[in-house]
Amino acid sequence: MLRVLNVSQEEILYHIRISCQIPSLLEGIATRKIIADAAKQADLKIEPEELQQAADNLRLANKLLKAEDTWAWLKKYHLSVDDFEELAYTNLLSNKLAMHLFADHIEPFFYEHELDYAGAVIYEVILDDEDLALEVFYALQECEISFQQIARQYIKEPALRRAGGYQGIRRHIDLKPEIAAAVFAANPPQILKPIMTPKGVHIILVEEIIQPQLDEQLRVKILGDLFAAWLKQQMAELEISAQIEDGNSSTEAI
CATH class of the missing domain: 3.10.50.40 (Chitinase A; domain 3)
Incomplete structure (x- = not known):
């Protein structure tokens, strides 16, 4: 018979801290904020049908072919249906921002670095x-x-x-x-x-x-590389400060 182990939110946060995951966690949060702020400044909109397609793509990427697969996946990662929709929304917003910023840069970048892709x-x-x-x-x-x-x-x-x-x-x-x-x-x-x-x-x-050809697969890769470099630059210009409480208040900045 399986035993039930109850884990509190405080214990989860404590484990994250002592396993030195706070910096990567803060970087992930900062990345989401950077994307959200840049998308807002660019006035990017998400249409309902786009969000539905993004959710379908997310299911496909995680091999969630049946409803019970999706429910099991949500349970495994402690996510709600709203969380799943937010994850799909974030992925879609990130892709739209990448296209907004760098769609016109793909071909010039390819021809400038063509030898790298041979x-x-x-x-x-x-x-x-x-x-x-x-x-x-x-x-x-x-x-x-x-x-x-x-x-x-x-x-x-x-x-x-x-x-x-x-x-x-x-x-x-x-x-x-x-x-x-x-x-x-x-x-x-x-x-x-x-x-x-x-x-x-x-x-x-x-x-x-x-010889390299600028096919769809390479376009996606170049777009991803350009967007990743942009995010890295945004992070380099940012100081991240977080209030972490464990009985005593402390502020961490990276």
């Missing part, structure tokens, strides 16, 4: 010994051994070894500068001369260079 399909093996790496590289050049063979021989991590060292599509900004410069100067398919980094000596097969 992608490369690469395979990689990292060795500890530079002489061995050069020996392997020249053997690959002479077709004495395949990249899959050296991956099976030198990669220790099982899943990566089975995949032949496949790294997926890596963007320019995902790679160390010395590796990115060589990868995106390659003429695929090409095996790069070994590159030394603090991780070891990298032998990289560049299979394909993918």
